[in-house]
Amino acid sequence: MLTAVIVLLVLAVIFGLILGFAAIRFKVEGDPVVDMIDALLPQTQCGQCTYPGCRPYAEAISKGEAEINQCPPGGEATILALADLLGRDPLPLNEEHGEHGGKTVVHIIEADCIGCTLCIQACPVDAIVGAAKQMHTVIDDECTGCDLCIPPCPVDCIVVVPVKEDLQTWKWPYPADASGENNS
Amino acid sequence: MMQHLNKFFGGLRLDGHKSESMRQPLKTLPLSKQLIFPLNQHIGLPAEPVVNIDDTVLKGQLIASPGGSVSAAIHASSSGKVIAIEERPITHPSGMRAACIVIETDGNDQSIESNVISAYQDCDPSTLRDVIRDAGIVGLGGAGFPTFIKLNTSPGKIIETLILNGAECEPYITCDAMLMQTRAESVLRGADILCQAIQAKQCLIGIEDNKPEAINALKKALTEHTFYHHINIISVPTIYPTGGERQLIKILTGHEISAKQRPTNAGLVCQNVGTAVAVADAVLKGQALIERIVTVTGDAIKRPANWLVPLGTPIQHLLAQYDGRGDNNDIIIGGPMMGFVIDDIQAPIIKTTNCLLVLAHKNKFPEMPCIRCGECAHVCPAQLLPQQLYWHARAKDFDKIQDYNLFDCIECGCCTYVCPSHIPLVQYYRFAKTEIWNQEQDKQKSDRARERHEFNLYRLERKKRDDEERRRKKKELLNRAQGKTESEADSKKAAIEAALARAKAKKDSLATSPKNVDHLTPEQQKQIDEAEARRHQQKKDNT
Numbered sequence: 001m002l003t004a005v006i007v008l009l010v011l012a013v014i015f016g017l018i019l020g021f022a023a024i025r026f027k028v029e030g031d032p033v034v035d036m037i038d039a040l041l042p043q044t045q046c047g048q049c050t051y052p053g054c055r056p057y058a059e060a061i062s063k064g065e066a067e068i069n070q071c072p073p074g075g076e077a078t079i080l081a082l083a084d085l086l087g088r089d090p091l092p093l094n095e096e097h098g099e100h101g102g103k104t105v106v107h108i109i110e111a112d113c114i115g116c117t118l119c120i121q122a123c124p125v126d127a128i129v130g131a132a133k134q135m136h137t138v139i140d141d142e143c144t145g146c147d148l149c150i151p152p153c154p155v156d157c158i159v160v161v162p163v164k165e166d167l168q169t170w171k172w173p174y175p176a177d178a179s180g181e182n183n184s
Numbered sequence: 185m186m187q188h189l190n191k192f193f194g195g196l197r198l199d200g201h202k203s204e205s206m207r208q209p210l211k212t213l214p215l216s217k218q219l220i221f222p223l224n225q226h227i228g229l230p231a232e233p234v235v236n237i238d239d240t241v242l243k244g245q246l247i248a249s250p251g252g253s254v255s256a257a258i259h260a261s262s263s264g265k266v267i268a269i270e271e272r273p274i275t276h277p278s279g280m281r282a283a284c285i286v287i288e289t290d291g292n293d294q295s296i297e298s299n300v301i302s303a304y305q306d307c308d309p310s311t312l313r314d315v316i317r318d319a320g321i322v323g324l325g326g327a328g329f330p331t332f333i334k335l336n337t338s339p340g341k342i343i344e345t346l347i348l349n350g351a352e353c354e355p356y357i358t359c360d361a362m363l364m365q366t367r368a369e370s371v372l373r374g375a376d377i378l379c380q381a382i383q384a385k386q387c388l389i390g391i392e393d394n395k396p397e398a399i400n401a402l403k404k405a406l407t408e409h410t411f412y413h414h415i416n417i418i419s420v421p422t423i424y425p426t427g428g429e430r431q432l433i434k435i436l437t438g439h440e441i442s443a444k445q446r447p448t449n450a451g452l453v454c455q456n457v458g459t460a461v462a463v464a465d466a467v468l469k470g471q472a473l474i475e476r477i478v479t480v481t482g483d484a485i486k487r488p489a490n491w492l493v494p495l496g497t498p499i500q501h502l503l504a505q506y507d508g509r510g511d512n513n514d515i516i517i518g519g520p521m522m523g524f525v526i527d528d529i530q531a532p533i534i535k536t537t538n539c540l541l542v543l544a545h546k547n548k549f550p551e552m553p554c555i556r557c558g559e560c561a562h563v564c565p566a567q568l569l570p571q572q573l574y575w576h577a578r579a580k581d582f583d584k585i586q587d588y589n590l591f592d593c594i595e596c597g598c599c600t601y602v603c604p605s606h607i608p609l610v611q612y613y614r615f616a617k618t619e620i621w622n623q624e625q626d627k628q629k630s631d632r633a634r635e636r637h638e639f640n641l642y643r644l645e646r647k648k649r650d651d652e653e654r655r656r657k658k659k660e661l662l663n664r665a666q667g668k669t670e671s672e673a674d675s676k677k678a679a680i681e682a683a684l685a686r687a688k689a690k691k692d693s694l695a696t697s698p699k700n701v702d703h704l705t706p707e708q709q710k711q712i713d714e715a716e717a718r719r720h721q722q723k724k725d726n727t
């Protein structure tokens with residue numbers, strides 16, 4: 001009887017020490033799920049999900065505050081990927097936040113630009129170059145198409161242009177679409 | 185030497201339809217009025233134009249130089265004037281328009297001076313590779329990968345064998361057969377030069393046994409010269425897709441090259457026979473890649489034949505040689521298995537255009553549900569599971585589909601051909617492949633955007649911190665500037681305070697001890713009290 005109690009006590013102490021050590025040694029800083037969600041988001045930083053950027057949205061999803069269907073730029077592909085990652089059921093895109101359209105970038109009509117730098121301050125990815133009272137321009141390759149620079153512009157000289165498909169980005173169509181049947 | 189031949193898994197025996205276009209001798213096409221050169225005729229980055237509008241160019245002149253390390257030069261295929269550099273329809277399944285150099289020919293066909301290397305045996309391999317690169321040669325079998333890159337083997341890697349692919353396994357296409365028949369000597373020369381360029385010890389030329397004339401022509405040319413002792417011509421069984429690089433390697437050498445490996449891992453380099461002839465022309469004649477043989481065939485063509493076509497010739501010009509062609513035709517670039525339909529016949533013949541297949545339009549069989557018969561898996565030469573790939577492609581499950589090695593698929597079309605439900609399987613795989621590539625590109629872009637956004641946040645934070653720091657420093661500096669007169673200021677302050685204190689004390693003493701209020705009569709005291717009360721009242725009213 002006594003031996004059994006002692007053996008169990010010793011075991012409890014040993015396991016307790018192991019667990020305690022592991023809790024300190026393998027402690028994970030931050031929430032790894034947030035990183036994984038953030039990696040799936042399109043990083044437009046557009047705020048259409050009502051959160052101020054992709055990472056805050058990722059944090060909200062991981063806390064269960066936000067649904068996975070609030071990202072219009074990501075569209076169906078992002079929703080499927082998030083559903084897959086989080087083990088949730090895929091939802092249709094919540095149209096309240098916007099529609100999933102083709103990729104776009106913005107261009108500044110340079111002749112109309114007055115060099116106020118307001119768009120530069122609004123750009124979340126520093127894709128606009130220019131200086132006070134100098135003409136501004138958008139770096140096409142870095143523009144995420146978030147359109148955040150459009151509202152601050154006092155002279156409405158920023159326009160949305162669709163990204164043109166080229167040979168590098170051309171995709172074979174989904175066969176069911178091509179044959180006109182609705183198989184999906 | 186008897187070569188032991190191996191077999192690859194799967195494959196199909198198809199109707200060749202080769203004899204139709206081989207009845208006619210090789211024809212030469214009259215020069216087209218316009219020649220159109222798309223800047224991207226190869227795998228890799230588009231070439232960059234080196235001519236301007238209104239420039240006069242000669243045949244063989246460089247008009248666009250490689251636009252990167254994986255890219256190829258483009259040369260004018262006849263003399264004339266550059267009339268436009270603009271977007272034109274191109275020979276691509278998308279039916280897209282892309283940047284092209286358009287030349288109006290002058291009919292003189294005047295060639296540029298060329299450098300000829302006759303003693304290539306004494307040449308350094310890198311010199312030969314440079315010649316091949318400058319001639320703009322790409323793989324003419326169909327993919328269009330720049331040849332010089334394939335020849336640029338990593339140092340220390342020994343290439344034992346050059347394999348020349350003369351299988352031409354796809355039905356209807358006979359351009360390589362015609363080439364081997366008419367230019368057997370050049371094929372062997374090209375093989376020899378390529379061997380020299382990669383320092384290979386032997387060369388195997390694999391040809392399907394449905395082309396006995398080509399085999400005989402090459403064997404005859406081989407016996408005429410003694411210095412080709414390292415070249416072997418091997419007849420291989422006619423099974424589609426023998427002409428696939430990995431399939432031909434398996435047949436000739438027994439090596440199985442996985443999708444992650446390159447043939448160079450097994451000490452092999454594989455080239456098309458057409459590429460070999462282009463190499464021979466580049467080295468021995470100094471001629472860049474400006475023409476190729478194109479098969480024009482199909483049941484809607486009256487007298488199918490092979491044509492020697494200057495590159496850039498509009499397809500329309502080639503088809504115009506056949507009158508009475510019905511309107512309701514599909515024009516397919518390539519063969520019936522791997523080719524693609526084009527709509528705009530203004531698009532030009534480019535380096536990789538091997539065949540124009542014109543077939544009477546047939547309505548496609550409607551796609552029926554998969555019955556899981558497994559035929560597709562029996563014929564797949566890459567030993568994949570086409571059914572699984574199909575399910576995942578249809579469900580757009582791009583992670584799962586890669587678990588089933590989607591990228592090992594060579595898009596040969598065997599599975600589509602045998603599918604009893606007429607499911608366009610290869611279309612699904614192509615869709616999935618391009619979709620995955622696109623997602624990868626998007627991923628890279630979003631990673632960059634994340635980095636930039638994080639830097640943006642960091643930058644704003646740093647600016648805020650810096651601003652605060654600057655403000656603090658300025659304040660400190662201001663204080664320090666005043667610090668020199670601090671004692672002075674202190675003494676002043678002290679003097680002011682002392683004066684204030686004195687005044688206050690005086691006021692206090694005045695208030696507390698008026699001098700004429702001693703020894704007052706009660707009447708006087710009463711008057712004073714009344715006056716005080718009035719003053720208080722007044723003060724109260726004022727406030």
